[in-house]
Structures are given as C-alpha cells and as structure tokens.
Amino acid sequence: MTAVLRAREVTKVYGGTHALKGVDFDVAAGRVTALFGENGAGKSTLMKILAGIERPTTGQVELDGEVTQPRSARDAADHGISIIHQELSLCPNLSVQDNLFLAREIRGRTGAVDRAAQRAATTAVMRRLEEPIDPDRLVADLRLGQQQIVEIARALLQNARVLIMDEPTSALTAPEVAVLFRLIRELTAAGVAVVYISHHLDEALEIADDVVVLRDGALVATAKARDVELSWIVSHMVGRDPDALFPDREPEIGEPVLALDGLVVADPQNPHRLAVDQLSLTLHEGEILGIYGLMGSGRTELLEAVAGRITPVAGTIELGGEPLGTTGIRDRIARGIALVPEDRQRDGLVQTMSVGQNISLAGLARFVRGLFVNRDTERAAVSKIISDVTVKTSGAAAAIGSLSGGNQQKVVIGKALLTQPRVLLLDEPSRGVDVGAKADIFALVAAQARRGLSVIFTTSEAEEALHIPDRLLVLARGRLVGEFRRGQITREDLMSLSDGGTAVPTEARERAR
Missing domain, CATH: 3.40.50.300 (P-loop containing nucleotide triphosphate hydrolases)
Structure with a gap:
C-alpha cells in the first residue's frame, strides 16, 4: 500500500483550543480512507490543512514522500489535491458552468474564455454523474441536492490525485449516492486516493477500504473497513452503543x-x-x-x-x-409555527452575525420596548437557549462560523424555540x-x-x-x-x-x- 499523502504529528491550535493533537494520517493511492469523528473532533481541520486552506501549528505534510505544505487551495489543486467541502462553496448568482470553471476558465488562442468548450465539458461531467443539469442554469435555481452534484463535478474536473470528500452525500438521493460510489470506484481503480467523510456511517463503511477515527482532536483508532462494524466505529467516536443514540x-x-x-x-x-x-x-x-x-x-x-x-x-x-x-x-x-429549514447555511443562519444574534433574530419582537430592544432581556433569553440546546461555544458573541455543523444546527433550532x-x-x-x-x-x-x-x-x-x-x-x-x-x-x-x-x-x- 503506497501512501501518496501523509500528515505527520500535525497539531492545530486556535487560541486556547487544540483542534488537532499530534495526528498521523496516511492516504493511500487507489484506496478510500473513511475518516470518522464527531463534530469538533478535528476532521475538517485536518482536511483543510491537507488541502492548503489552513496551516498546521506544528507538524508537517508529505506528498509522495516529500515535505510540502500547500499555501492555498489553488496551490493544493496544482499539486493534485482537491476537496469537496461540507458546506457548499458555490456562487449562486453564477451559472453551473461558470461555477465549475471559476478561476480556471478554458481560454482559446485569443485569450478569450471558450464558453463552448466549457459548456461541452460541463455537459460531459454531468452526464458522467447522470444529472442532466443545463450548464447555463443559475446555481441559485437548483435544489440543494443538485448544488451538491455541481460541487462534486467541480472537483472531478480538476483530475486530482487526492480527492477529499467532506460530506458529499448529505443532500443526495439514494440513486445519486449509487452513481457517486460508482465514480469513486472508477477513480480508485485509476490510482486516485480518496478521503471520505460522512455522518452516514453505514454508507461510509460500504465504500471504504480503510477506517480512521478521530476524537477530541486525536487519532484514536485505525482499521481495515472489512474488519469493523458500526458499533466499533460509534464506540470509538462517542463511547456509546448505536442503540443508545x-x-x-x-x-x-x-x-x-x-x-x-x-x-x-x-x-x-x-x-x-x-x-x-x-x-x-x-x-x-x-x-x-x-x-x-x-x-x-x-x-x-x-x-x-x-x-x-x-x-x-x-x-x-x-x-x-x-x-x-x-x-x-x-x-x-x-x-x-416555527420552521428549521433543511439548508441551515443559506436559509437558517446569517453568517455575518454572532451566535447570539442568530438565536434572537426570529424572536426579536419579544424584546422590543417602545423603539428600542431591551438588550438585558435579550441576552438572558439567548443565554438560556444556549444552555437548553447545549450549544458548544465560547459565548453568545462568538462568530457563527466558528461552530461545528452540529452546533450550528443547534443554534438554528434554538432560534426557532426562542419564538415560543x-x-x-x-x-x-x-x-x-x-x-x-x-x-x-x-x-x-x-x-x-x-x-x-x-x-x-x-x-x-x-x-x-x-x-x-x-x-x-x-x-x-x-x-x-x-x-x-x-x-x-x-x-x-x-x-x-x-x-x-x-x-x-x-x-x-x-x-x-
């Protein structure tokens, strides 16, 4: 088994928080490595370091045995490392083809963008994904599952040697997942190394060759996928049996x-x-x-x-x-009547607001006295909601983007509950x-x-x-x-x-x- 990408004793510290604690992680060519862990376990942080989005506090990354550290996502892509993010990073006001070729446009001999070539490439990759999406359709007009398909298509077009998939199927239907799994097997057969992260444990175990579990920023278990069951994964992740969940x-x-x-x-x-x-x-x-x-x-x-x-x-x-x-x-x-929407990033949260501001937003009318908002009453109500729904945060003033996906979801639920x-x-x-x-x-x-x-x-x-x-x-x-x-x-x-x-x-x- 050849390790094409390695993390060696990687540590990442944010302020007083140790997101990663001396993690060793190998990605093998032609194999799918499933990475498991709770929200906040360090999975996304580790992947961002491998993909050049973050830099480790200590430790190093090796590509083909050579010490390297991508300076950016573009630099990582140039080295053959591509990532599909958990939260979609598409531009909703642009077309599908413009999103696929953003900052990497196909240009003709005159230097102008060759839109016909881009449209043809978009059509081809969508056919490969068995999703007949019009290349000129705005991403904003697509349902969430189709947007996730576009995100996957963008990564496929980069012809990566290492493909990191962070929750690639969270909005996909069962037939769409089956198509993706077929493509993953085609990629690994061609020697591509795949890192697969999913909270659908049985799904990830089905596609995986190797299994790695993180907990509280540390690597706690590794195994061959064929040798483990769901109960083994859950017990290492959270210390509980699946039936107790x-x-x-x-x-x-x-x-x-x-x-x-x-x-x-x-x-x-x-x-x-x-x-x-x-x-x-x-x-x-x-x-x-x-x-x-x-x-x-x-x-x-x-x-x-x-x-x-x-x-x-x-x-x-x-x-x-x-x-x-x-x-x-x-x-x-x-x-x-209060709704917690399916797409928390687009419909449930305001990314520029703090945790507390997001929680109080829908119920703000409760705290208005005359022409002003009673901030003391608002802060007390927000604090109680944070406690009731067990949001793990440094405080109400923390940026919403600093929270894990699970804690962001708790904020959206808390916002709904605050409306009583x-x-x-x-x-x-x-x-x-x-x-x-x-x-x-x-x-x-x-x-x-x-x-x-x-x-x-x-x-x-x-x-x-x-x-x-x-x-x-x-x-x-x-x-x-x-x-x-x-x-x-x-x-x-x-x-x-x-x-x-x-x-x-x-x-x-x-x-x-």
Whole structure:
C-alpha cells in the first residue's frame, strides 16, 4: 500500500483550543480512507490543512514522500489535491458552468474564455454523474441536492490525485449516492486516493477500504473497513452503543393542534408539477410526527407551506381550529409555527452575525420596548437557549462560523424555540451532523415534546424514521402512502414503500391510527 499523502504529528491550535493533537494520517493511492469523528473532533481541520486552506501549528505534510505544505487551495489543486467541502462553496448568482470553471476558465488562442468548450465539458461531467443539469442554469435555481452534484463535478474536473470528500452525500438521493460510489470506484481503480467523510456511517463503511477515527482532536483508532462494524466505529467516536443514540419515549398525546385538509402545493421550480398532492394530516399536542420521504417526495414543500414560505394551491391549514389562510412567515411565527429549514447555511443562519444574534433574530419582537430592544432581556433569553440546546461555544458573541455543523444546527433550532412555538417544523434536522450531535438534537426534541410542544420532522434516514417519531407518515411523489405507529414497519418495507409509492392497505392504516 503506497501512501501518496501523509500528515505527520500535525497539531492545530486556535487560541486556547487544540483542534488537532499530534495526528498521523496516511492516504493511500487507489484506496478510500473513511475518516470518522464527531463534530469538533478535528476532521475538517485536518482536511483543510491537507488541502492548503489552513496551516498546521506544528507538524508537517508529505506528498509522495516529500515535505510540502500547500499555501492555498489553488496551490493544493496544482499539486493534485482537491476537496469537496461540507458546506457548499458555490456562487449562486453564477451559472453551473461558470461555477465549475471559476478561476480556471478554458481560454482559446485569443485569450478569450471558450464558453463552448466549457459548456461541452460541463455537459460531459454531468452526464458522467447522470444529472442532466443545463450548464447555463443559475446555481441559485437548483435544489440543494443538485448544488451538491455541481460541487462534486467541480472537483472531478480538476483530475486530482487526492480527492477529499467532506460530506458529499448529505443532500443526495439514494440513486445519486449509487452513481457517486460508482465514480469513486472508477477513480480508485485509476490510482486516485480518496478521503471520505460522512455522518452516514453505514454508507461510509460500504465504500471504504480503510477506517480512521478521530476524537477530541486525536487519532484514536485505525482499521481495515472489512474488519469493523458500526458499533466499533460509534464506540470509538462517542463511547456509546448505536442503540443508545435514540431516546426512549412514552408519549403523552393531547388534543389536535394542527390540521391539514386536502393540501395541494405546486413545485416552486416547476409550477406544472405538484410537490404535494391532496395531503391531509392531524398533529396533536406533545406529539412527534415523522415524515419519511426521498428527495422529490414533497416533504420540504409540505413544511414550507405550513410555515408560510409557500402558498398552497388548494386545501386548508388550521392551527388550534382556526384557519391560517394565506398568511406569510411572520404571521405564522406570531401564531406559533416555527420552521428549521433543511439548508441551515443559506436559509437558517446569517453568517455575518454572532451566535447570539442568530438565536434572537426570529424572536426579536419579544424584546422590543417602545423603539428600542431591551438588550438585558435579550441576552438572558439567548443565554438560556444556549444552555437548553447545549450549544458548544465560547459565548453568545462568538462568530457563527466558528461552530461545528452540529452546533450550528443547534443554534438554528434554538432560534426557532426562542419564538415560543406551539408547532416546531424540522426539515432534515440531522443533515450533516454526527451521531453524537444527532442524539443531542433528538433528545432535545423529545424533551420539548414532553413539555407539550408539537413537532413535525422530515427525514430521509430510515433509522431515524423507525426510532424517533411517535407516528410516521411516508410520502412518495407528493402523496401520503403510509401511516404507522412506532414499531409497525420494518426498514425494508419503509424503503420499498417510499421508492415505489405503493399504498399501504386500508386496514393497516386504520390499525396505525
């Protein structure tokens, strides 16, 4: 096994925080190295050092046995090291092809950008990814999963010798993941070294050849992927068995709080297609209602319609027996409906604001006295939320970008809770967070439900769908195809139902009620 890239005794210190502690890390040519660890374990910091985005405090990086330290991401790319970032780094106001060739344009003999060549290359790489995206389409108009495909395509076009993938599948559908895995195997067969980071542990283990685990900035375990199981990975990451990650819950379900009747929602990107088709449901006080569906099932559009972000084409939404009509987000928040969006970076956080400012943003009206904001009351409320949702931060004044993905997600949830909602809508709340943060988030949700909060959360992860909700709805192509109490459906039946859209027999649905 040939190590093409090595980190030797790498340490990284930020102020008083040791993000990495003397880490040795090898990346072998023609193999996939899966890097596991909780948020804050040091995975992204290590990858940024390898990719030239950060420099180590001590230690060194070796490429082909030679000591080197890329001075920038461009320098690393010139050395054959490319990275796909966890948080998308695309320019939404530019087209797909402009994003793929930004700062590395194809130029003709006159020096002008050869847009025809760029368009042809974009079409070819998208065909390779089995995603027919128009090269001239604005990135802002793409759904999140398609944007992630564009990020992957950009890395593929660089013909890297070492390809670092940091959460490349967090917004991809199962078929898209299968295509990516096929490409990864093609790349490794050609001698490319791949580093694969994912919070989908079973997925990463499936594609990996080698396994490395970080915890608290230190390397704690290495193994061949064929020799380990998920329980081994989780125990080294967080010291807990996977079965202990889902909270035990004896729900106390109250009266109906939210009722949807015959809801019809058009696809915002294609008004001729229905994202939600004649959907009816009832949510009760203190209930955790799960909605399972693959990409395109309508799960996001459903929550956005309830939150007032999308106006339904038909149907009614009632809160506490009163119709909500066509009111928008501000009115829905005032009435007690709060949404935690799927894309926390674009829709949930303001990157230029601090942790505390992000938390208080949606509930700021609570602290206004006359023409001024009562800062003492605001600070006290923010401090309590930080404590309640267990955000790991140096304080409310810390930059939101200094937090790990899991802690950023907790900030978005805290912002929603500060509005004192009756109904909390969570769209893929565990996307891009590790198993420990995921356990924290669902323990928080269960605690809030015990206090009477009504919760709807969407997920595309079968384990979450099977273990978390008191009641589970399955969506396929905008339609409700199944309804179950916890323990009434298997993983295999869940996957089959959501993929094929086959309706559950009426008697089964009646039993589920």
